[in-house]
Amino acid sequence: MILKSADDKTPQLTQLEQWAADPSSSAAQKKWASDELFRLRMGIQGERDAAYYLDTHFKDSQDHVVIHDLRLEVEGDVAQIDHMVFYRAGGLYLFETKNYNGNLLINEHGEFTAEYGRVQYGIPSPLEQSRRHERVLHKLFERLGIGARTQRALDMHHLVLVHPKAIIKRPPEKQFSTQNVIKSDQFPDWHAKFADRNLGALGALKLMANLRSRETLQEWGEKLIRQHRPPPLRNMPEYLAAKTVTAQTPxxxxxxxxxxxxxxxxxxxxxxxxxxxxxxxxxxxxxxxxxxxxxxxxxxxxxxxxxxxxxxxxxxxxxxxxx
Incomplete structure (x- = not known):
């Protein structure tokens, strides 16, 4: 069941386009707006591509509820979740989408690097980002009464989805596991292997003990969607906004x-x-x-x-x- 699609990002795109085209903007402001516009467009396309593969895989499933583009604010903390999927056995998958035109490098310390030709950029770990979202979700789930039958908290599994054409360079699995960093089109294969790993004798007993109805999953999803807070339009960074004041005579x-x-x-x-x-x-x-x-x-x-x-x-x- 697909319960929520991605929000319309037109207002954010329009705002950045106006800043980039504003004749009163400085060169630094226009560059910042253009860079942000490029990143936003890339992010939108990456989330759209990942949603396509997830929706195709889960649209006819009676055991899963899919939510795209969920932003939550809990006690001053914010969780911007690209994709979330509840499953009836008392757990959920959390997805971070990264849309790279180049290569994705991961070293034995779990450090992520984006590589474009000979240029490399260090990037925050999307796995750690998803784990921070988990901490926010646990607080909210406790408040909303969302949980497994035999345990206090739901199992959460963190995945990073990258573009199918990206090249992922991985460390040895024993040094740092990257089995949950996959290309978007490979998720069905990952999901089948995940089920095989977790449906042994003990896994089957746990599944039966925590099994929830489809109606319960839908109720959980609807509770979360009511907590969704779309992001406000952004402000230009202070160090750039200040230039407008000093560079122009009001x-x-x-x-x-x-x-x-x-x-x-x-x-x-x-x-x-x-x-x-x-x-x-x-x-x-x-x-x-x-x-x-x-x-x-x-x-x-x-x-x-x-x-x-x-x-x-x-x-x-x-x-x-x-x-």
Whole structure:
């Protein structure tokens, strides 16, 4: 059962595209926005590819519930889980997706490196990242009453999925086990071997003791989805945002352009599309038509792209919410 698909990432993409194209952005800001945009697009594609293989494998299963793109906030900790699959025997698989165009190197210490030609970049361990998510989940599961029958906590198995065309260079298995780092299209084979390893005599007894109904798995999944908190739009790093303040002289509006804040709109007032003549001189200017404050180019561009909603004027984020 596929219970949740990935969220729409269009707002995040649009925000970064606007920063990268903003003529008032510095070269450093544009580079940061372009790099972030590339990483976001790569991540979206990697998660989409992995979801395809997982959905194909589990879509007709009566024993599994699949959740994609789950973000949880628990006691100040955040867990951004790419994919999660509950199974009826009292456990779940947690997946981290990594989309590399080059090679993935793992050494005997469990250190991960992405290799593009002769260039190498050290990257955080996705296995450790998934284990941090496990700690957040244990807190939330206890609160929501999600657990196995014969033990306090569910079994959690951590997997890293990489692009089918990536090359994985592994250390000897005895030095550091990488059996849970696999290519996305190899998951069905991994799953079959996992079942073989865990369904011996003791495994079968444990399975029967902890077996849950499909309805229970669905209930667990729905509880978690209600806890989903989509990520807010990001802020530019402080060291880059500060350059905007120092590099540009803020434009102080002329006294005639500072308008008194109007009273809260009522149902009898004209819609925002009916532009009053006394504000027409503010059209296409980076000045909020409500409070007279200078606004950013992305704020203005958003309003110009929604001309019918804002009547051809532009507003700061605070006053965009009035319409």
């Amino acid at each position: 434009e102080i509006p002329k006294p005639a352009e500072i308008l008194p804040k109007p009273a809260a709109p009522t149902a009898t007032q004209l819609p925002p599309s009916a532009v009053s003549p006394d504000k027409s001189h503010l059209a296409k200017k980076l000045i909020c038509a409500d409070c007279g404050a200078k606004i950013s180019f992305p704020e203005g561009k958003f309003c110009w792209g929604n001309e019918k909603r804002f009547g051809g004027l532009q507003y700061c984020r605070e006053h965009q919410g009035r319409f």
